[in-house]
Amino acid sequence: xxxxxxxxxxxxxxxxxxxxxxxxxxxxxxxxxxxxxxxxxxxxxxxxxxxxxxxxxxxxxxxxxxxxxxxxxxxxxxxxxxxxxxxxxxxxxxxxxxxxxxxxxxxxxxxxxxxxxxxxxxxxxxxxxxxxxxxxxxxxx
Amino acid sequence: xxxxxxxxxxxxxxxxxxxxxxxxxxxxxxxxxxxxxxxxxxxxxxxxxxxxxxxxxxxxxxxxxxxxxxxxxxxxxxxxxxxxxxxxxxxxxxxxxxxxxxxxxxxxxxxxxxxxxxxxxxxxxxxxxxxxxxxxxxxxx
DNA sequence: CTCTAGTTGCAACTTGTTCGCAATTAAAAC
DNA sequence: GTTTTAATTGCGAACAAGTTGCAACTAGAG
Numbered sequence: 001x002x003x004x005x006x007x008x009x010x011x012x013x014x015x016x017x018x019x020x021x022x023x024x025x026x027x028x029x030x031x032x033x034x035x036x037x038x039x040x041x042x043x044x045x046x047x048x049x050x051x052x053x054x055x056x057x058x059x060x061x062x063x064x065x066x067x068x069x070x071x072x073x074x075x076x077x078x079x080x081x082x083x084x085x086x087x088x089x090x091x092x093x094x095x096x097x098x099x100x101x102x103x104x105x106x107x108x109x110x111x112x113x114x115x116x117x118x119x120x121x122x123x124x125x126x127x128x129x130x131x132x133x134x135x136x137x138x139x140x141x
Numbered sequence: 142x143x144x145x146x147x148x149x150x151x152x153x154x155x156x157x158x159x160x161x162x163x164x165x166x167x168x169x170x171x172x173x174x175x176x177x178x179x180x181x182x183x184x185x186x187x188x189x190x191x192x193x194x195x196x197x198x199x200x201x202x203x204x205x206x207x208x209x210x211x212x213x214x215x216x217x218x219x220x221x222x223x224x225x226x227x228x229x230x231x232x233x234x235x236x237x238x239x240x241x242x243x244x245x246x247x248x249x250x251x252x253x254x255x256x257x258x259x260x261x262x263x264x265x266x267x268x269x270x271x272x273x274x275x276x277x278x279x280x281x282x
Numbered sequence: 283c284t285c286t287a288g289t290t291g292c293a294a295c296t297t298g299t300t301c302g303c304a305a306t307t308a309a310a311a312c
Numbered sequence: 313g314t315t316t317t318a319a320t321t322g323c324g325a326a327c328a329a330g331t332t333g334c335a336a337c338t339a340g341a342g
Contacts, residue, residue, distance in 0.1 A: 019308050019319055040298080055322050060299060062320095078217060078271075080329095081298070095260065098268050108259055114252050115274055119236065122247065124276035127239050130219075131272045133256055135265035160288055160339055181330085196291050201330060203289095222329070283342100290337070300327070305320105312315070 008032065009071060009086060016069040023047075023054040027062050037075060037083040037094075037103045077103075077132060093131035149173065150212060150227060157210040164188075164195040168203050178216060178224040178235075178244045218244075218273060234272040 009028045010020060018024070030046045038046070040063060044056045063084055066072040075083045077096055083103075092107040111131065119126045150169045151161055159165070171187045179187070181204060185197045204225055207213040216224045218237055224244075233248040252272065260267045 021306095021308070021320060023321070053322085057300075057323080058321060064300095065320095076217070076219060076221065080217065080221070095263060095265055097265075104263065106259060106263065108255060111252055111255050111259075114249060114255070115272075118247060118249055118252075119274055119276055120279070122236060122245065122276075123279050124236055124238075124274075125279045127275045127277055129272070129274040131256075131270070133260055133265075133270040134268045135260055135263075136268055138261070138264050138266045158288095162289060162337095162339070164290070194291085198292080198331080199290060205331095206289095285342090286338100286340100288337105288339080290335105292334095293332100295332070296330085298328090298330105301325085303323095305322090307320075308318095310316085310318100312313100 012071055013066070013069075016071065018065060018069065022051070023058050024062055026051050026054065027059060031066075031072065031084070031086055034085070037085050039081045039083045041081075043084070075130075078134070093133070095133050095135050097136065098134050099136050153212055154207070154210075157212065159206060159210065163192070164199050165203055167192050167195065168200060172207075172213065172225070172227055175226070178226050180222045180224045182222075184225070216271075219275070234274070236274050236276050238277065239275050240277050 009032045010025065013020060013024075013028065020028075026047050027043065030043055030050070034043075034046075040056065040059055043063075044054070044059045047054050047059065063072065063074070063082070067074050067084075071087055072084050073087050075085070075094070077083060077094075079101075088105075090107065091112075092105045093111075095104040095106060096102075097104070115129060116126060150173045151166065154161060154165075154169065161169075167188050168184065171184055171191070175184075175187075181197065181200050184204075185195070185200045188195050188200065204213065204215070204223070208215050208225075212228055213225050214228050216226070216235070218224060218235075220242075229246075231248065232253075233246045234252075236245040236247060237243075238245070256270060257267060
């Protein structure tokens with residue numbers, strides 16, 4: 001999520017043979033500095049704040065390109081809209097706070113292991129997985 | 142998923158105060174005998190085979206009503222369209238075969254338990270969750 | 283049998299996303 | 313630097329899934 005990362009998105013795009021244009025540069029900046037999991041409209045809003053005139057179709061196209069090249073990760077939570085995060089180093093799952101919409105990442109070795117085990121016992125090989133836990137702040141206690 | 146069930150969907154609708162009309166009766170039949178997780182278009186197709194003339198908007202509205210009353214469960218897999226299954230007795234998760242699109246149910250006490258634990262440690266209370274494992278048949282071995 | 287609120291078909295609409303196309307442009311090749 | 317050309321862009325139109333307004337219809341309570 002955050003800019004803890006290594007090589008800038010821009011560099012990684014170049015290495016993937018993607019052209020760095022004006023609009024794209026801004027989109028990448030926005031993505032790189034995103035601390036959350038914005039959807040396309042939100043990205044477009046942030047981009048427009050920096051440089052108005054970038055069409056939302058361009059944002060869509062750019063996100064598709066980036067996803068194709070594995071440079072970002074696309075999520076589809078229950079609100080039915082795509083959300084993105086710069087491809088994280090390690091896999092993780094998500095808490096979605098149903099009250100605020102906020103997304104929190106977490107990971108559990110143990111759950112991953114159990115999944116492997118269960119898949120195997122069903123004769124499957126895991127391609128990918130998605131664990132979303134819809135939560136609310138624990139009251140009282 | 143299958144008709145292993147108890148009280149018919151129709152009865153449960155009546156008990157929920159939903160009217161049983163012609164179109165609705167057919168939709169419920171189709172749902173009840175579904176062995177899979179059909180989307181609205183597929184449901185509509187099946188309904189139309191039994192009784193043509195039912196509008197797809199009616200299927201949408203009926204599914205919304207049923208979901209409101211907890212009589213069916215709505216899923217949103219990565220294909221981005223709603224899919225449904227008659228509300229199952231017990232919670233379960235899903236394998237989605239990425240090659241065939243087929244959906245297989247499974248459940249794991251242990252994973253559920255771990256989720257609780259992790260949520261708690263983050264100060265959350267679980268509202269619901271969703272674990273989807275995208276798989277393919279295990280080759281060779 | 284009557285009456286009314288729930289339900290339906292239909293067409294129009296909304297929302298999120300993609301597409302065609304002509305104009306622009308990054309960056310590879312001179 | 314200049315040329316070249318394939319990738320990218322803006323724009324408006326087109327899509328796809330799902331929803332809605334409304335007048336007509338009807339299940340089921342009384």
